[in-house]
Amino acid sequence: xxxxxxxxxxxxxxxxxxxxxxxxxxxxxxxxxEPAWRTSPGGLVTALEPIMKSKEGAWVGWHGAPDETLEPFxxxxxxxxxxxLSAEEVEEFYEGMSNATLWPLYHDSVAFPxxxxxxxxxxxxxxxxxxxxxxxxxxxxxxxxxxxxQLQLVPQMLxxxxxxxxxxxxxxxxxxxQELFQQLPWRREVLQGLAxxxxxxxxxxxxxxxxxxxxxxxxGYETRRGEFVRPDGTKGRAGAYPISIDSQGFQDLANDPATxxxxxxIRDDLDAEIVFLGVDRLDYTKGLRQRIRAFGELFxxxxxxxxxxxxxxxxxxxxxxxxxxxxLRDDIELLVGRxxxxxxxIGRSPINYLHSGYPRQEMAALYRAADVxxxxxxxxxxxxxxxxxxxxxxxxxxxxxxxxxAGAARxxxxxxxxxxxxxNGMKQAIVDAGSAPAADKRRRMRALRKQVFTxxxxxxxxxxxxxxxxxx
Numbered sequence: 001x002x003x004x005x006x007x008x009x010x011x012x013x014x015x016x017x018x019x020x021x022x023x024x025x026x027x028x029x030x031x032x033x034e035p036a037w038r039t040s041p042g043g044l045v046t047a048l049e050p051i052m053k054s055k056e057g058a059w060v061g062w063h064g065a066p067d068e069t070l071e072p073f074x075x076x077x078x079x080x081x082x083x084x085l086s087a088e089e090v091e092e093f094y095e096g097m098s099n100a101t102l103w104p105l106y107h108d109s110v111a112f113p114x115x116x117x118x119x120x121x122x123x124x125x126x127x128x129x130x131x132x133x134x135x136x137x138x139x140x141x142x143x144x145x146x147x148x149x150q151l152q153l154v155p156q157m158l159x160x161x162x163x164x165x166x167x168x169x170x171x172x173x174x175x176x177x178q179e180l181f182q183q184l185p186w187r188r189e190v191l192q193g194l195a196x197x198x199x200x201x202x203x204x205x206x207x208x209x210x211x212x213x214x215x216x217x218x219x220g221y222e223t224r225r226g227e228f229v230r231p232d233g234t235k236g237r238a239g240a241y242p243i244s245i246d247s248q249g250f251q252d253l254a255n256d257p258a259t260x261x262x263x264x265x266i267r268d269d270l271d272a273e274i275v276f277l278g279v280d281r282l283d284y285t286k287g288l289r290q291r292i293r294a295f296g297e298l299f300x301x302x303x304x305x306x307x308x309x310x311x312x313x314x315x316x317x318x319x320x321x322x323x324x325x326x327x328l329r330d331d332i333e334l335l336v337g338r339x340x341x342x343x344x345x346i347g348r349s350p351i352n353y354l355h356s357g358y359p360r361q362e363m364a365a366l367y368r369a370a371d372v373x374x375x376x377x378x379x380x381x382x383x384x385x386x387x388x389x390x391x392x393x394x395x396x397x398x399x400x401x402x403x404x405x406a407g408a409a410r411x412x413x414x415x416x417x418x419x420x421x422x423x424n425g426m427k428q429a430i431v432d433a434g435s436a437p438a439a440d441k442r443r444r445m446r447a448l449r450k451q452v453f454t455x456x457x458x459x460x461x462x463x464x465x466x467x468x469x470x471x472x
Contacts, residue, residue: 013139014058014079016470018048019130019154020147021094023061023082025075037075041360043384044147046246047457051465053077058137060130066090072137083133085126092122095322098150105184106149106176107285107379111324113183120186124153127193131157140164143470146197148172153189156196168468169197172243173381174407175207178214191219195228199468201241203381203407208238241464242411245384247391247456253364254392262361263368270352270369272310274434277370279363279385280377282315282355284328287376287403287420292332292351294426296339299350303431306343306350311374314366316357329355367392372399372433375406376420382407386415390448399433399441400448401426411451414444 018024024045030036039045051057058079063070066087073080085093096119105113131154138144145168146154155167181187191214194200202208208226215221215228222229227237253259267275276295280286295311298304315332319325333353340349358366367373373389383406390400390412402408402415409417416429 013142014056014137015139015142016052016055016057017060017134017138017142017144018052018057018147019060019134019144019151020044021061021098021150023063023080024049024059024078025063025080027064037073037080039076043243043245043457046249047461049078051461051470055470060133060137079137081133081137083126083130089122089126092116092119093126094150095319097123099319099322100324101184102149102152103173104284105180106173108174108176109180109183110378111284115183115185117185124189127151127153128157130154131161134158135161138162138165142166143465143468144168145170145465145468153193154196155200156193159196166469167197168199168201168464169194170201170241170243170464171207171381172203174204174379175202175210177210178217181210181214182218187214188218191215195219195221195230195236198236199464200236200238201464202238203240203242204410205240208240211238237467239467241460242407242455243382243384244452244455244457244460245387245391246458247387247453250364250367250388250391251394253361254368255394256361256364259361259365259368262365266365266369270310270312271348273308274310274371275369276309276311276372276374276430276434277366277389278311278313278374278376279366280313280315280375281318282325282329282332283318284324285377285379287378288313288315288328288332289335290378290420290423290426291374291376292335292339294423294430295351296335296343297423298427298430299339299343303427304350304434306348309434310350310352312352312366312370313354314358315353315355317355363388364392370398372401372430374401374430375408376401376403376418376426377406378403378420380406380408384408386412387452390445390452393445393449396442396445396449397438398445399436400444401429401433411455412448414447 024040025037026040028036028038058081060081062085063082066085069084070082101113104111134144141164143166155169212223216223226239227235229235299306336351336353339351343350367389375386386402386408400415403420404417416433418426418429
């Protein structure tokens with residue numbers, strides 16, 4: 001292991017425990033060709049790292065390799081507690097129940113969810129394993145924060161074992177309305193699992209309201225003013241805690257001379273007067289088909305001149321073993337090829353499509369290079385790309401086109417808000433954002449940046465943990 005990682009032969013006790021599907025580290029090969037660990041670059045890890053170090057915290061999660069069991073180890077001030085998963089469990093718990101049942105159901109059934117009993121059995125078994133690991137590592141009266149839809153049963157499982165703990169849960173994706181949630185054959189078990197938490201956090205108030213309504217109607221719990229009362233008389237709370245980004249970190253990265261130079265290179269390579277940008281995971285919830293169709297029609301009609309404007313779409317590979325995602329990739333590539341075949345010429349394509357992931361500094365350069373950011377998911381819990389773009393626009397220019405169905409739309413109200421199912425409306429917003437007067441863009445961006453910098457990732461974590469009862 002790396003110099004910052006050391007194996008632990010015993011489970012240390014921690015006052016603060018985070019439980020997530022993945023550990024806060026990823027395995028790499030160091031300069032000597034030896035296996036090592038490095039801290040994951042995600043915003044959640046960045047936000048919680050200082051708190052975990054000060055509290056000597058522990059992070060419970062899968063380390064990413066199936067059919068491998070690892071001992072707990074210490075990395076850079078945090079105890080890592082790996083939870084093993086078999087290859088079959090990765091298929092049934094993760095790819096199956098989590099991403100082919102819960103993910104589409106919670107995203108308004110944009111794709112049809114599948115319901116398989118063996119997937120549910122794997123989901124229960126894996127959730128139990130995560131709960132057991134956390135129960136073992138948490139100290140008496142400690143605080144445990146469970147993350148996301150893969151682990152919705154953990155709060156109640158943990159409460160049954162360790163009623164002394166303060167348990168929080170945060171759902172990073174949308175929580176559906178009653179009419180959709182009721183399709184889930186195991187709806188009662190999931191609600192009971194979530195209701196095991198002392199504080200259940202959602203991205204928007206609507207998610208909390210949906211949960212409280214279901215807890216009342218399906219479980220028969222008394223609810224009032226954001227609280228629910230369990231059968232044993234204990235209480236829990238539900239509320240909105242919109243997640244954010246490391247705003248200052250993105251601004252600093254965008255202002256780095258190397259990033260500025262790279263942004264200019266991107267502009268030079270694209271050779272366009274106006275650059276439109278989309279950045280998404282390749283996922284059917286992101287509205288890529290509708291967005292690309294809108295741009296295709298704008299280029300065809302001449303409302304966007306393909307000699308002067310370009311649309312750059314970054315589609316980060318995602319869940320490539322899942323059939324629905326394979327079909328989506330084929331559809332998108334066929335659509336892009338058809339538009340470029342009709343409208344392009346040698347040396348120039350109106351749509352540049354890249355199926356690849358990029359490091360954070362390259363993303364900051366892309367955000368700097370783009371005149372208009374187009375973020376049009378059909379459904380999204382929050383969407384941090386929209387906030388990252390705003391954080392990188394330190395010069396106060398740029399424009400954001402944003403779906404009404406992203407959680408971020410509740411905060412970023414000065415964006416050009418669109419219904420992504422309304423292709424004509426989306427086309428108009430794209431044209432309006434691209435042609436808006438500079439003063440209008442600056443006014444909107446100033447308000448957007450105030451929101452993003454006031455409510456950053458640290459504010460999110462501190463607010464949730466304070467309400468859960470973790471003392472600073």
